[in-house]
Amino acid sequence: MLKGIQSVIFDLDGTLVDSMWLWHDIDVEFLEQRGLTLPETYQTEIEGMSFTETARYTKELFHLSESVEELKEIWNRMAIEKYTYEVKFKPGAEEFLRYCKDRNISVGIATSNSRELVGAVAKSLHFEYYIQEIVTACEVKRGKPAPDVYLEAASRLKVQPKHCLVFEDVPMGILAGKEAGMKVCAVEDAFSFAQQEEKKKLADYYIADYYEIFERNENRSVYEAGIFAHLQGGYGKTRSETI
Missing domain, CATH: 3.40.50.1000 (HAD superfamily/HAD-like)
Known part of the structure; x- marks a missing residue:
């Protein structure tokens, strides 16, 4: 090899x-906070996208009020502790x-x-x-x-x-x-x-x-x-x- x-x-x-397990948890929590449900196909749809592309796609899909940069910052805050300790x-x-x-x-x-x-x-x-x-x-x-x-x-x-x-x-x-x-x-x-x-x-x-x-x-x-x-x-x- x-x-x-x-x-x-x-x-x-x-x-x-x-x-990968933590991103499923974050996606569910993030959407539930906004009264939304995670679609079964969401993870497959964003597969390979950059962090920015994912934020843009998510904003458009769910008609979110936050900007792309704000979404990225929210996700970073939600994930940073898990990446550091878990x-x-x-x-x-x-x-x-x-x-x-x-x-x-x-x-x-x-x-x-x-x-x-x-x-x-x-x-x-x-x-x-x-x-x-x-x-x-x-x-x-x-x-x-x-x-x-x-x-x-x-x-x-x-x-x-x-x-x-x-x-x-x-x-x-x-x-x-x-x-x-x-x-x-x-x-x-x-x-x-x-x-x-x-x-x-x-x-x-x-x-x-x-x-x-x-x-x-x-x-x-x-x-x-x-x-x-x-x-x-x-x-x-x-x-x-x-x-």
Whole structure:
């Protein structure tokens, strides 16, 4: 999977961190405060949109009085505490970040979320050390499924798209990575489980969690002395050279 890969670029929510659950709760609470009900298709409709695009779409859909910028600020306030104290890594993600760091594989984040919330969870989970570049969809012309955010991340990382591997949890994001000319690995997530088969068809690879990357390694017996010992409380120094 990592042969020829110089950079790994993660989507954030549902991919690097387990956070999609909180957005459902926030959407329900936000709309209930205004006497509105969350449509069943809402999450699918906003899939891949930037934070700004989502605010604009929501304002128009529900005829809200708040401006786009006011909506973004409200959502940031509602989410910041959860991103700071409740959001955790997806299984194996932290170990995989460490693996990339050890192998000099540069790492970026390309997300539809706000920079404020990315910063909050990065600080909380202490993964700033592993990340070279963060690009939000608000910083490019088009959100996912357009390739803009991934192409911008590759540009900032100074790596050609063909040498990048994208990790994504939803079809729109997978399409964005493929359109950018990158390899894409789909990541299983409870909130996109109904799209599992579509994700498998669109992506080059599919994993239930990041531990699978190590399990697929031909030299797993060598690497497990390091990464799997760490999971049991100790961190060995022996590592395999390829995945």
